[in-house]
Every structure is written in structure tokens, then in C-alpha cells.
Amino acid sequence: MKGYANNFVYGRELMKELLVGSVIAAVAAYVFQANQTVSTVLTGICLILFASVIYIMVKFCRCPNCGKVIFLGVLAVNTCPRCKRSLVTGNKVKKSR
Numbered sequence: 001m002k003g004y005a006n007n008f009v010y011g012r013e014l015m016k017e018l019l020v021g022s023v024i025a026a027v028a029a030y031v032f033q034a035n036q037t038v039s040t041v042l043t044g045i046c047l048i049l050f051a052s053v054i055y056i057m058v059k060f061c062r063c064p065n066c067g068k069v070i071f072l073g074v075l076a077v078n079t080c081p082r083c084k085r086s087l088v089t090g091n092k093v094k095k096s097r
């Protein structure tokens with residue numbers, strides 16, 4: 001976990017990469033749809049990557065403070081919707097800037 005503030009940041013980065021891979025596999029499956037074997041393999045890869053994204057989401061994309069799984073807006077939010085603490089630093093976030 002070197003270079004990451006916590007599991008949440010690590011999981012989010014990992015998730016982003018898998019999500020990109022999954023989209024690339026899906027596009028490739030569409031491009032190669034004339035070749036059924038290649039298309040099937042690529043679709044399989046896409047599904048495996050997507051399943052990994054869900055797995056990482058449940059395992060890592062939790063609030064480090066209260067343990068809530070952040071499903072919606074995981075790539076955008078920086079504050080836990082339940083305990084209102086920063087998901088990166090764990091500090092209380094002030095409402096006003």
C-alpha cells in the first residue's frame with residue numbers, strides 16, 4: 001500500500017484501473033464481434049474485470065472511520081455521507097470553505 005493514504009485511496013485507484021480495463025475489453029469485444037471466439041473471450045475478460053471492480057468496491061471502498069461502503073460517487077466524493085469525515089485523511093470536514 002505504499003504511496004496511498006489509506007485503503008480507500010488504494011482501492012479507488014485500483015478500481016479506476018480495472019474499470020478502464022473493463023471498458024477497453026467491452027469496446028474490443030464490440031470491435032471484434034465478427035470473430036466469435038475473440039469476442040467471447042473479450043466479453044469474459046470484461047465481466048471478470050467488472051466483477052473485480054465490485055469486489056474491490058466492497059472490500060476497499062469503505063469509510064476508514066465508520067466502515068460504510070461508498071457505492072455511489074465513489075470516484076467523486078471525498079467525504080463520507082454517514083459520518084462526514086474525509087475519506088482520505090479521516091479528519092472532520094468543515095461545511096464552509
Ligand SMILES: [Zn+2]
Binds near residue numbers: 063064067080083085
Ligand atoms: Zn464514515
